[in-house]
Amino acid sequence: MTPQPPDPSEPAFELIGISKEFPGTLANDRVDLAVRRGEIHALMGENGAGKSTLMSVLYGMLRPDAGTVKVDGREVSFASPGDAMAAGLGMAHQSFKLFDSLTVTENVVYGAEPRRYGFVDRAAARRRVAELVEAHGLAVDPDARVGDLPVGVRQRVEILKLLHRGARTLILDEPTAVLTPSEADALFGVLRSLTDAGRTVVLVTHKLREVLEGSDNVTVMRDGRVVARLRTADTTADEIAAAMTGRSVALDRVYETGAPGEEVLRVSGLTAAGVHDAELTVRAGEIVGIAGVAGNGQSELVEALAGLRQVDSGRVMLSGRDITHASAARRRVEGLAYVPEDRHAVGTAPAASVADNLAMGHHRTALSHKGVLPPKSVREHAVKLIERFGVKASSPGVAASALSGGNLQKLLIGREIAHDAPLLLVEQPTRGVDIGAVQNIHEQLIAYRDAGHAVLLVSAELSEVRGLADRILVMYEGRIVASYPKGEADERTLGLAMAGGVDSARPEAEAEPVVPASRTAPTARPEETAQTAQTEKGA
Missing domain, CATH: 3.40.50.300 (P-loop containing nucleotide triphosphate hydrolases)
Incomplete structure (x- = not known):
């Protein structure tokens, strides 16, 4: 029928x-x-x-x-x-x-x-x-x-x-x-x-x-x-x-510029698969944001800095120490914390408990006693971070896979911030996170910066990059093509740079902001030019 x-x-x-x-x-x-x-x-x-x-x-x-x-x-x-x-x-x-x-x-x-x-x-x-x-x-x-x-x-x-x-x-x-x-x-x-x-x-x-x-x-x-x-x-x-x-929320807040101090990260001529001759610095008390259309090398750059991608040439210095070819574990010991883009496959172990996930990376230091990891310490550590970062979990013993995507993200952010490392690499910090949690995560990152730490931020949300970053770098086809101080790049300007509107051969130290919108002739919106660039790349 x-x-x-x-x-x-x-x-x-x-x-x-x-x-x-x-x-x-x-x-x-x-x-x-x-x-x-x-x-x-x-x-x-x-x-x-x-x-x-x-x-x-x-x-x-x-x-x-x-x-x-x-x-x-x-x-x-x-x-x-x-x-x-x-x-x-x-x-x-x-x-x-x-x-x-x-x-x-x-x-x-x-x-x-x-x-x-x-x-x-x-x-x-x-x-x-x-x-x-x-x-x-x-x-x-x-x-x-x-x-x-x-x-x-x-x-x-x-x-x-x-x-x-x-x-x-x-x-x-x-x-x-x-x-x-x-x-x-x-x-x-x-x-x-x-x-x-x-x-x-x-x-x-x-x-x-x-x-x-x-x-x-x-x-x-x-x-x-x-x-x-x-x-x-x-x-x-x-x-x-x-x-x-159920309350008033400040939307798209732009935070005040930090007070940068000593240099924490220096990247010189870094080349790896998907990244070409990258030059950048991040100082204590500073958030440096990286903007770009997806697939232009942002994730590859962060993976190379985190020790998850082989570096072909160039140098990575962390607090004056060469970590170019150090393992990911060694980089953590040297003072690097990392929030990856993929919280499921890279950032967490979904089958493990919330408490065990929150202990990762801490198990060699704060939670360990003579090489032993006391369950009581793991649970107390988890309870403290669950409360601090507003993670909604029925108990520390529940599997991480039972959490919503946003709560899993808060778990990941909280775990890495709790390391109190000199440098925090963070990709897509508020992806899939609700409005209230976005505000909380932003405030946590600003507080981390203001406590004297360095933050390298990659986000697909231009409003997030513009609101949080003290400086904004733009990547196009694997290269850093422009650098802007806070407040000197609107979404149109950034969109043009993301679409290749500057000389992509120049490193950060030499890159100049693209011409302001008021002095340009194109009538296309930034999202249209960025989309054109993505299409031309075969995305």
Whole structure:
């Protein structure tokens, strides 16, 4: 029997009275949510508010303790995500579900491969992916190996997977967490074209600017309940932030310049895979920010400084000591702390407890007694950091994998700041973190700087770099191409530099700011020029 087409007057889906409880936590408390067809609906709330749990119920990953789920007007009971996909739902998770060793095409069609004579039709699969890329302007090479792609491009592969499976409702969990502003704008253009064609998009996100510019309606959750239903055109960032946190929050704050002291880090002529002739310094009491379109060498530079990438030439000096070829462990002993971009694969051990994760790196020093790691000391250390950094965990003994992405990030930030190291390397410090936690992390980084430490910050959020950094460096095609003092570069100027608008052969010491916007002729916005650069690089 052929299924009846959806009634256009019915909502795309409805969640009625949904409750879901975990040991010690009521994640969803009688939640109602209805989303119309053809809209971009933002679901917002702080980490632990219940957003991801609610979407996991909708997508068949969790069974509700109470309540009803309707899709296209019909009551459903999904036993698995496969059932949800068959009903026209698709979900892209914050942590990518991709095979690094396979190509884009192989990842997109995996589990839903076109076949001919019983065998996978590779030519048809590639044509299908190429058609989706062309139709939606996603600028992805179907033949590229996913493991070689920057994180911003991998997000597009996740979207392609949903489109290939014909999802009518797309649930995107923090879809722009790994994207630059230009990539985020391009993604919202894609999403709007999808809703114009009748599809529905649900955004689980923290980013107010994108919600205000790209969504139609907003539902705000706090402590497992819906606390606000807002029409985007009629609300403000302050109203949404207040609903999320229950208090007034300072948005996009620009902090005062620090008081730089002695040089802590000096990088001279550093060349490694993805990095060319890098020159930079960071002093005590200073935050130096690095901006750039994803895939232009920022992560590779930090990996080389952290000891995770081989240095081909050049020198790295930390507090006057040469650590160019030192191991990662030796660099920590010499005074380097590191918050990596990927908190799941690099920054933490998800299967280990929260307490054990917070002890990592401390086990050789503060927590160790004659080579023994007393469990009591580990727990006390964890309790102290959990409270200091506002990590929401039911107990120090719970697995780190049980934490939300934002709480795992707070765990990672707190652990590394607690080392009190002279130099902190930090990548994407607030990726996937809620508004209240962003403010807390920013204040922690400023306090760390003001205590006399040096911080090298890499962030895809230009407002974050501009707000925190005392100096801003721009990377393009693996080179540091420009350096700006605090307050001397707006987002347009930075966008032009990120798109290659300066001489990319000059090191930091010689790089001059690009010409201010008032003296330039181009009319393109920075996000457009940055996106052009990303596209020209084959992203």
